[in-house]
Amino acid sequence: MEGVLESAGGGGLRKGAWTEDEDRLLRRCIEAYGEGRWHQVPIRAGLNRCRKSCRLRWLNYLKPNIKRGEFSDDEVDLITRLHKLLGNRWSLIAGRLPGRTANDVKNYWNTHQKKKTTTPFPCKTGCINNGRQPSAVAKKNNNNNNNIPRLQITKTNIIKPRPRTFSPKTFCWPKKPTEPKKPNSNNYELSPLSRDDHHHRYDDQENHAGAGNMWVDQLESFLDDGIGSRPVTESGGLETDQIPLAQLMSSILPDHSEKSAIDLTAFQEDNYQSLWGDVDIWHLLSDHHDI
DNA sequence: AAGCGTTACAACCGCAAAAGG
DNA sequence: ACCTTTTGCGGTTGTAACGCT
Known part of the structure; x- marks a missing residue:
């Protein structure tokens, strides 16, 4: 149309x-x-x-605030790790890189990083071609040079999140602390975690202040640990499908959360719901852990 | 200097989801 | 509930600039 x-x-x-x-x-x-x-x-x-x-x-x-020029080492590291987790979700990846657009990230990946990886990401239709068919230039080049090294195609377990709507029956938002830095005991009534857990997490976050990739670290460690697939006891008194979800969200996204994994100071003023509105991460994990 | 190959990135295309009527 | 329109995303292409021979 x-x-x-x-x-x-x-x-x-x-x-x-x-x-x-x-x-x-x-x-x-x-x-x-x-x-x-x-x-x-x-x-x-x-x-x-x-x-x-x-x-x-x-x-x-x-658009104002668009960052141009070379990607910093931190940005490259973040892109690499997020791509490993999310695949070609460029808009999602770019959302964690202030000033960078999805097109920027995609172009960067296609021209730089894909050369370094041996595990190309399948395209939407499932083909494994590094997301790119030979361009006219490449075709022309290939006609003249059949010795161009080919990427080694290896099968990888790629997580492919998909958009989905939240159901209140299967999830309840942990409440946002009114004071971003110091958790209040009344602010977690919907969270399955104890207050101590939250304080501990805050302490932990403060200890890691400035660790720009904390968000990704936590996401990766979650995937490694398989927290989301742990059996659930009745002690929490919650729906069985709520505990791992809230647990993982608390473990992955800090309570004051991050809009950007690099700029940790920028999001403290932000609206909680908007920060957590980016639910693809949860979808990603729920898809993978049968939550 | 010319020709060719490579790189980087802006821009286009098709599709699917969301929004609206 | 269905259809149409709008929006956003990811894949792909075109091409200018650069480097090498």
């Missing part, structure tokens, strides 16, 4: 590289009307572009 209307290049819409004038028009439009309602953007901005093109240009290039 959309592909027919917008992707065929019909209607005389402009394609290709954006000019400075187009950038200026788009920026002015977004500043005036805000993000969203992309179908109206080309009209409002007076651009002869499809809404997809406008959105992409804004999100990947014009």
